[in-house]
Amino acid sequence: MLLRDAFTERRSVNFFNPEKEVTDQTLKEIVELAGLAPSAFNLQPWRVIAVRSEAQKELLSENANKQPKIKEAPVTLIVVGDREGYxxxxxxxxxxxxxxGDEQAQGAIDAAGFLYGSSEERKIKFAESNAGLYAMSIMLAAKDLGVDSHAMSGVDFEGIKKAFNLNASEEVVMLIGLGHYDETKALYPRRTRRSLEEVLEIV
Known part of the structure; x- marks a missing residue:
């Protein structure tokens, strides 16, 4: 699939067909391809938890406002950003x-520590901006491999962090449901995007 097609054809799918699977092999391909996403100093301060089992879906659903797509999607990814990944x-x-070499690399390590670790605000920005790049890459990689997706942020972030035993420095950035659109349900037409004049300023 051409990248332009992935952008234009990707939709946020509210209705997943629970009968159509996403194989482990396809899931691994999506996650590996998305790993080519850019990140600060190539630090890749992210990981994903793939929620597949009925018991874990139930746990995730309880912390995600019981959104039906959590249980309908074959797999839902918890995208995790590490505030101390620098x-x-x-x-x-x-x-x-x-x-x-060690000397030049140490300069980069020191710079990263200052840029991303000198305040809690910077730590959060570091984790969420990098994991956000990764999350979008997951959705585009999924589309390229014929898998639909839906990003979710209307969740109990702290509840999920506790329920899935994240490390202290880790944050839940978003959830991404992966699966196949249930064609018996109708999606809303694609909504209008804001005009170029609203979003672009050339100075």
């Missing part, structure tokens, strides 16, 4: 050291 312990830094 720290020296991130394994990505070892690759950078091998590429450019």
């Amino acid at each position: 720290r020296p312990e991130n394994s990505v830094w070892a690759e950078l050291k091998a590429m450019i």
Whole structure:
């Protein structure tokens, strides 16, 4: 699929066909392809929890306002951002050291610590902006592989964090339902986008 087609054909699907699966292999391909998303210093401060089992869907549903698509979608991803993914312990830094040497890499590590770790606000911005790039890449990768999606943010973020045992530095950024559109249900027509004049300022 051409990238332009992925953009124009992707819809936020409210109704998933519970009879049509997303195989583990397809799920892995989506997640791996989305991993090519850009991130600060290539730190990739994200991970996903793929919720498949009925018991875990029930737990997620209880913390997501009982949205029907949580149970209808074959799998729902919890997109997780790490507020402290810039720290020296991130394994990505070892690759950078091998590429450019310890001294130069240490300069990058120090810069990242200042840019992203010097306040709680910056930590949150770091986690959510990078994981947001990853989340959009997941939805485009899914469309390319013939899988529909729906991003969800109307959830109990803290409740999900506790229920799924996230680390202290991790935040739930959004949920993404993955599956196949239930063609027996009608989607609303695509809504009008804001005009170019409203969103673009050239200075």
